[in-house]
Amino acid sequence: MSQKELLKVKNLKQYFPIKGGIFGRTVNNVKAVDDISFTVHEGETVSVVGESGCGKSTTGRAILRLDNPTDGTVEFDGVNLLDLNKKEMRKMRKDMQIIFQDPYASLNPRQTVRETLREAMAIQNVVPKEKRADRIAELLETVGLQPYHADRYPHEFSGGQRQRIGIARALSVDPKLIVCDEAVSALDVSIQAQVLNLLKKFQKEMNLTYLFISHDLGVVRHISDRVIVMYLGKIVEVGDKKSIFENPQHPYTKALLSAIPVPDPDHNKDRIFLQGDVPSPIDPPTGCRFHTRCPFATERCKEETPELRSAGYMAEGHQGACHYMELIESGEHQPTRETSNVRMLDEEPEKV
Incomplete structure (x- = not known):
């Protein structure tokens, strides 16, 4: 495993203001993530675990700037993401993707699979227009689907198949880092195993780096290299998988x-x-x-x-x-x- 630090999070805070009074002033804050620091090396899987409400999903969203952090630094491949404007951040998103917990809610019900994958390629301009059809067919076969599935809509798939489409969308722009936000929690156990094995296969073949957010410690034990334990917005323990589970x-x-x-x-x-x-x-x-x-x-x-x-x-x-x-x-x-x-x-x- 490479020791290059791909992601470096330092003193990250994510507060959500609570408005009150006649003038809607900020009267307090929800301290979802409160001053946490950690690193993720290239090619490894770091899992973030904890109870619901501990701040693990908010951490993933803040890193990708789906929510703008309140304070701290998020350094990705040597670049502080919090210093970038919208245009610069959009270019950076090619290397940073996310797989959401609910594959049905994260897919546009009015778009076919082909349109969903083609849109990602067009925005990031990673594949020439004339080659996108072949790339879409290749992606679908890579995640265990068939090329003819490209013309179907999300409601025509099972939960496991929709999650595979979500994985294909993340892979379509050739990212370096993928945040997996409870990526298998909504799936049956047998489908979970298939998706996890798929993620591990892609990591080995493409040298992908995962920030794996989950509350299922059985899944975490299977896929992780290192584990971060969070409680109420704070990191309480961090270590390699063997140390966390055995000691x-x-x-x-x-x-x-x-x-x-x-x-x-x-x-x-x-x-x-x-x-x-x-x-x-x-x-x-x-x-x-x-x-x-x-x-x-x-x-x-x-x-x-x-x-x-x-x-x-x-x-x-x-x-x-x-x-x-x-x-x-x-x-x-x-x-x-x-x-x-x-x-x-x-x-x-x-x-x-």
């Missing part, structure tokens, strides 16, 4: 991993149930944003925001944003189950 450090990451179903009825697995609701991104907690639900939270967690850092017992490149890592590193004991806010699956549920 998670942040309590939130451990809770997410415990929810992965195991296809074995005889397998006894402790399930971590977090207490309380996810706080509002309008008024997030001070200090560590996870402290209201964390079993190991201390007064320090309520007051001081932890920085992403590594520890001596962690693999290279594996970082977590948790004060408790310092206690683990120093050898202090973990809290007992009785003093935690975590209930395991084998415990008796509370009576209501």
